[in-house]
Amino acid sequence: xxxxxxxxxxxxxxxxxxxxxxxxxxxxxxxxxxxxxxxxxxxxxxxxxxxxxxxxxxxxxxxxxxxxxxxxxxxxxxxxxxxxxxxxxxxx
Amino acid sequence: xxxxxxxxxxxxxxxxxxxxxxxxxxxxxxxxxxxxxxxxxxxxxxxxxxxxxxxxxxxxxxxxxxxxxxxxxxxxxxxxxxxxxxxxxxxxxxxxxxxxxxxxxxxxxxxxxxxxxxxxxxxxxxxxxxxxxxxxxxxxxxxxxxxxxxxxxxxxxxxxxxxxxxxxxxxxxxxxxxxxxxxxxxxxxxxxxxxxxxxxxxxxxxxxxxxxxxxxxxxxxxxxxxxxxxxxxxxxxxxxxxxxxxxxxxxxxxxxxxxxxxxxxxxxxxxxxxxxxxxxxxxxxxxxxxxxxxxxxxxxxxxxxxxxxxxxxxxxxxxxxxxxxxxxxxxxxxxxxxxxxxxxxxxxxxxxxxxxxxxxxxxxxxxxxxxxxxxxxxxxxxxxxxxxxxxxxxxxxxxxxxxxxxxxxxxxx
Numbered sequence: 001x002x003x004x005x006x007x008x009x010x011x012x013x014x015x016x017x018x019x020x021x022x023x024x025x026x027x028x029x030x031x032x033x034x035x036x037x038x039x040x041x042x043x044x045x046x047x048x049x050x051x052x053x054x055x056x057x058x059x060x061x062x063x064x065x066x067x068x069x070x071x072x073x074x075x076x077x078x079x080x081x082x083x084x085x086x087x088x089x090x091x092x
Numbered sequence: 093x094x095x096x097x098x099x100x101x102x103x104x105x106x107x108x109x110x111x112x113x114x115x116x117x118x119x120x121x122x123x124x125x126x127x128x129x130x131x132x133x134x135x136x137x138x139x140x141x142x143x144x145x146x147x148x149x150x151x152x153x154x155x156x157x158x159x160x161x162x163x164x165x166x167x168x169x170x171x172x173x174x175x176x177x178x179x180x181x182x183x184x185x186x187x188x189x190x191x192x193x194x195x196x197x198x199x200x201x202x203x204x205x206x207x208x209x210x211x212x213x214x215x216x217x218x219x220x221x222x223x224x225x226x227x228x229x230x231x232x233x234x235x236x237x238x239x240x241x242x243x244x245x246x247x248x249x250x251x252x253x254x255x256x257x258x259x260x261x262x263x264x265x266x267x268x269x270x271x272x273x274x275x276x277x278x279x280x281x282x283x284x285x286x287x288x289x290x291x292x293x294x295x296x297x298x299x300x301x302x303x304x305x306x307x308x309x310x311x312x313x314x315x316x317x318x319x320x321x322x323x324x325x326x327x328x329x330x331x332x333x334x335x336x337x338x339x340x341x342x343x344x345x346x347x348x349x350x351x352x353x354x355x356x357x358x359x360x361x362x363x364x365x366x367x368x369x370x371x372x373x374x375x376x377x378x379x380x381x382x383x384x385x386x387x388x389x390x391x392x393x394x395x396x397x398x399x400x401x402x403x404x405x406x407x408x409x410x411x412x413x414x415x416x417x418x419x420x421x422x423x424x425x426x427x428x429x430x431x432x433x434x435x436x437x438x439x440x441x442x443x444x445x446x447x448x449x450x451x452x453x454x455x456x457x458x459x460x461x462x463x464x465x466x467x468x469x470x471x472x473x474x475x476x477x478x479x480x481x482x483x484x485x486x487x488x489x490x491x492x493x494x495x496x497x498x499x500x501x502x503x504x505x
Binding site: 068 | 104112115117118119120121122275276279282283286381382384398399401419504
């Protein structure tokens with residue numbers, strides 16, 4: 001099931017400068033593995049060794065933070081959109 | 093001539109040149125400004141600071157700009173108020189309020205970060221500034237962009253207080269309200285930032301921007317007579333200010349400017365309706381679980397705090413703690429500060445005062461310790477929070493009889 005994945009600027013070197021790519025999989029984890037097959041090394045940049053996203057990375061499925069869903073096990077379906085975004089400062 | 097060597101990742105320590113970037117390409121850790129403290133130590137002294145302007149620019153040697161400040165020359169050096177009356181009400185004998193509700197020009201501590209960010213944006217050659225904001229930052233970016241003669245485009249969550257919306261639009265900016273909360277706005281802005289070559293003060297200018305708030309801590313220490321306090325109670329949203337205030341004390345200590353060693357306990361204050369950082373502190377973890385904010389303290393309603401991990405660490409490593417207060421407690425605390433000290437703060441100030449009360453009750457802050465409460469914004473901007481707190485004033489006829497009637501009635505209340 002193809003989904004669209006938005007790539008943050010610091011990782012675009014790994015995706016031949018594409019800010020949007022397509023990936024396949026039934027869960028966020030599978031999508032990340034599929035991304036790594038296409039763009040070798042991208043997963044270790046996004047995730048810790050145990051496979052969970054790094055502390056300063058936020059992953060959104062259709063604009064919702066996956067930590068409000070089922071984290072890496074969150075199911076994805078055809079046509080979904082995923083954004084990978086570094087944490088950002090704000091407020092006090 | 094500045095003293096910035098470059099940027100450095102706070103996590104993996106990789107170094108980067110001075111650029112409008114904010115994230116480590118390798119581990120995604122936040123980038124921090126790397127200063128040449130050895131060179132700063134040779135030029136800075138209590139005397140050099142005291143002979144500087146009555147603004148935050150008396151600490152210019154510690155600010156991350158290369159040239160002179162381009163905007164906001166009058167920002168900072170706000171009053172540190174000896175709060176005897178509030179202290180009496182809270183059971184504290186040595187209490188101070190650092191009052192940025194009267195900061196120039198937009199009445200919040202955000203002027204400190206914005207004048208640095210926009211000066212830096214000009215140095216980088218940007219002609220457009222932008223930000224995601226819960227209101228105070230919007231006011232300040234719009235005002236300083238106007239002063240700089242730059243264009244600005246500002247993003248806020250919908251449903252903000254009227255004073256914060258009008259107090260942004262007046263400066264002639266393009267203001268866009270986004271359906272959702274601050275975290276939604278922030279996510280959108282980071283995607284916009286990837287497509288537009290703008291200076292987003294809290295995104296690609298963030299390392300420089302954040303360092304402006306160290307001036308709040310420098311001022312506290314200088315105004316206490318070159319001392320770090322025993323306790324400081326800081327409002328927490330993204331957790332930037334709390335880390336920078338503590339860093340400011342430690343920098344002054346390192347530069348030999350303080351009378352005492354820094355043993356300051358740092359306390360994080362949040363609203364119960366948005367308390368991911370104080371919840372983590374109470375649970376003894378540094379893993380932040382994001383929340384959907386629901387509180388009248390909109391200026392600190394950030395459910396997904398970027399620096400939350402560092403906020404928790406700062407509070408815990410300093411021997412401090414984290415507490416939160418309900419909307420009712422926030423309003424009661426805003427009224428208490430106003431009625432005891434004559435200072436009208438916004439909801440975030442109600443949070444720090446209300447949390448201080450709780451910390452005293454818990455014995456975490458003791459009566460004779462030197463305690464500073466951070467007041468970072470102005471109550472005239474968040475009047476909606478008090479809408480149900482007061483009845484309309486008495487209206488009388490313009491004659492003595494009418495007055496005496498109302499006055500004697502009020503005496504019996």
